[in-house]
Amino acid sequence: MAKAVLIMDFPESCSKCKFLYEFQGIKKCQLMNVLNNGASKLSQSTFTQKRHDLCPLRGLPGKKESDSFLIEAVKNDCFDGTDSDTAYFNGKDAGWNACLDEILKDGGMRKE
Numbered sequence: 001m002a003k004a005v006l007i008m009d010f011p012e013s014c015s016k017c018k019f020l021y022e023f024q025g026i027k028k029c030q031l032m033n034v035l036n037n038g039a040s041k042l043s044q045s046t047f048t049q050k051r052h053d054l055c056p057l058r059g060l061p062g063k064k065e066s067d068s069f070l071i072e073a074v075k076n077d078c079f080d081g082t083d084s085d086t087a088y089f090n091g092k093d094a095g096w097n098a099c100l101d102e103i104l105k106d107g108g109m110r111k112e
């Protein structure tokens with residue numbers, strides 16, 4: 001099935017997350033509730049300190065500095081030293097960052 005991405009601030013802990021809720025005095029996660037058929041109880045002692053070990057949220061990777069892929073290619077002995085190889089790896093930096101820009105812009109990737 002096709003996958004979807006929800007863009008939201010990445011909480012440091014469950015206590016700072018929009019998916020936290022409380023039921024009969026027990027802290028739970030709405031997202032885990034939906035994804036895990038009701039298994040959503042959070043650690044009552046650590047929910048203010050960290051995200052649950054099975055938290056389904058994934059952090060976005062950061063933007064690449066220019067030459068990041070080129071430096072990596074040199075390290076891994078995958079760079080042939082030509083101008084076209086330089087352009088190829090610099091293009092990967094640009095493409096990576098353009099993808100992140102598209103995901104993070106207001107209304108980004110939204111299909112109306």
Ligand code: SF4
Pocket residue numbers: 011013014015017018019020028029030031032051052054055056057
């Ligand atoms: S497990 Fe993840 S999604 Fe659920 S409340 Fe904690 S931080 Fe939020």
